Amino acid sequence: MSASTRxxxxxxxxxxxxxxxxxxxGNGGAAPAGAGSSPGPGPxxxxxxAPxxAPxxVAQSLIAVTISPVAPSAPATAPSSTPAPSxxxxxxxxxxxxxLPKDELEHLAEEYGLDPTAYKTRxxxxxxxxxxxxxxxxxxxxxxxxxxxxxxxxxxxxxxxEQIAQEIARIRSMKFAGLxxxxxxxxxxxxxxxxxxxxxxxxxxxxxxxxxxxxSRLNRKRRAMLGSLVSRMVGDDTAATTDYQFLxxxxxxxxxxGGSASPGSxxxxxxxxxxxxxxxxxxxxxxxxxxxxxxxxxxxYVNQKLDEIEARIDRKLDEIDRRLSEWxxxxxxxxxxxxxxxxxxxxxxxxxxxxxxxxxxxxxxGR
Amino acid sequence: MSFAILYPLSSILxxxxxxxxxxxxxFDLLPEDPFDFFRWWLGTIATIYATVIxxxxxxxxxxxxxxxxxxxxxxxxxxxVQGLRLRFKAFWGDVIICGLLCxxxxxxxxxxxxxxxxxxxxxxxxxxxx
Numbered sequence: 001m002s003a004s005t006r007x008x009x010x011x012x013x014x015x016x017x018x019x020x021x022x023x024x025x026g027n028g029g030a031a032p033a034g035a036g037s038s039p040g041p042g043p044x045x046x047x048x049x050a051p052x053x054a055p056x057x058v059a060q061s062l063i064a065v066t067i068s069p070v071a072p073s074a075p076a077t078a079p080s081s082t083p084a085p086s087x088x089x090x091x092x093x094x095x096x097x098x099x100l101p102k103d104e105l106e107h108l109a110e111e112y113g114l115d116p117t118a119y120k121t122r123x124x125x126x127x128x129x130x131x132x133x134x135x136x137x138x139x140x141x142x143x144x145x146x147x148x149x150x151x152x153x154x155x156x157x158x159x160x161x162e163q164i165a166q167e168i169a170r171i172r173s174m175k176f177a178g179l180x181x182x183x184x185x186x187x188x189x190x191x192x193x194x195x196x197x198x199x200x201x202x203x204x205x206x207x208x209x210x211x212x213x214x215x216s217r218l219n220r221k222r223r224a225m226l227g228s229l230v231s232r233m234v235g236d237d238t239a240a241t242t243d244y245q246f247l248x249x250x251x252x253x254x255x256x257x258g259g260s261a262s263p264g265s266x267x268x269x270x271x272x273x274x275x276x277x278x279x280x281x282x283x284x285x286x287x288x289x290x291x292x293x294x295x296x297x298x299x300x301y302v303n304q305k306l307d308e309i310e311a312r313i314d315r316k317l318d319e320i321d322r323r324l325s326e327w328x329x330x331x332x333x334x335x336x337x338x339x340x341x342x343x344x345x346x347x348x349x350x351x352x353x354x355x356x357x358x359x360x361x362x363x364x365x366g367r
Numbered sequence: 368m369s370f371a372i373l374y375p376l377s378s379i380l381x382x383x384x385x386x387x388x389x390x391x392x393x394f395d396l397l398p399e400d401p402f403d404f405f406r407w408w409l410g411t412i413a414t415i416y417a418t419v420i421x422x423x424x425x426x427x428x429x430x431x432x433x434x435x436x437x438x439x440x441x442x443x444x445x446x447x448v449q450g451l452r453l454r455f456k457a458f459w460g461d462v463i464i465c466g467l468l469c470x471x472x473x474x475x476x477x478x479x480x481x482x483x484x485x486x487x488x489x490x491x492x493x494x495x496x497x
Contacts, residue, residue, distance in 0.1 A: 325452070328453070332453070343465055350479075353406060
């Protein structure tokens, strides 16, 4: 693994040499050799490069970076559903992460939950992104899905780790009720808190709250007050009651894990209004929360209308099928009736002919 | 075996011996029996016409349904499904009547042959009295 990586020239990607250049397998490929302080199952344990939402252009370029020739006999290479990259893949023109423009790098860092302003130079940012990707590859996918369910983020059930991690990075909630311990561990690591596997939950919660900072906490409290005010004005204080549903991915319906998607529905797995408007405003601010609520309401309305249209189309199809069956039966009955009339005419003519022949043979005496 | 049932063709298939032949007259060109003439030629023409029309129609359907277009393929499967969903009970009365009429027709055909055989026997007996 590392040898082949060196062959591919990825050593040049890491100015500063903070960590060995062993990054690969962003889509569930090879395990990082030096995955920092994050022990756990290898990335290939449950993360095949399953199809999911198409990553953005930056993520695409990042994925392009990960295509590096790997020797088939590399011990750290996990089995994957994708064709194993061979040395031929070395010919693929890959775009090095360090060659990305600075704004793309910063955007990429934000997608992974990093603060780009915390890195002094571009090289530091590249190293930080690499380390974050190594850390993500070492995370437990099921634990990440726990966080997704808890945060009710729209993700397909077969999304890869990087997509899941990007969604986790968007979760700002500080109410950890309902999150499993392993999910809490993943969340803490995604928020940049160094912690081991056996950390107790209260300790993690305390660290997360400490990491939030006093101003952020004050802002959150202010947004919470505003949210409760708006919630009282609007009169909407419904809590989440519906189960979480994954988005429908390729080749599967929605609700693959814990979802209860109704079969035959055109709108499976859309993230229904899950949290109260108070919580949304607390998380995203006044305008963000209201916008999010409006968007969800509009989505629900559109979904309902789509279901109605689908039901109407189904009814029409049934009606067409019924009419076609009636037409078929009528047509066949008609044809059989015509055949019957023809046969009757033939038999009548045959009887007349028989009588004629009998008279001619017996009484006329000729033929 | 009597070939009376093939009356219009019998003069072609089984011509009279040369010794019995005489120069044809105008009356020889007329049909000996107008009813036989009518029914045989009507039957022949109608059968050929119906056969040609049916084969033409079947070939047209075959060519159309053998297309590789995805909609034609869909239609092909749909027709197959419609055929499988067809219930015999809806038409069994008419179908049985048609079958019985066919049997009746064949029996009548056979009766024609018997009567013609009987006619030949009678004529022979009348021509050769003991």
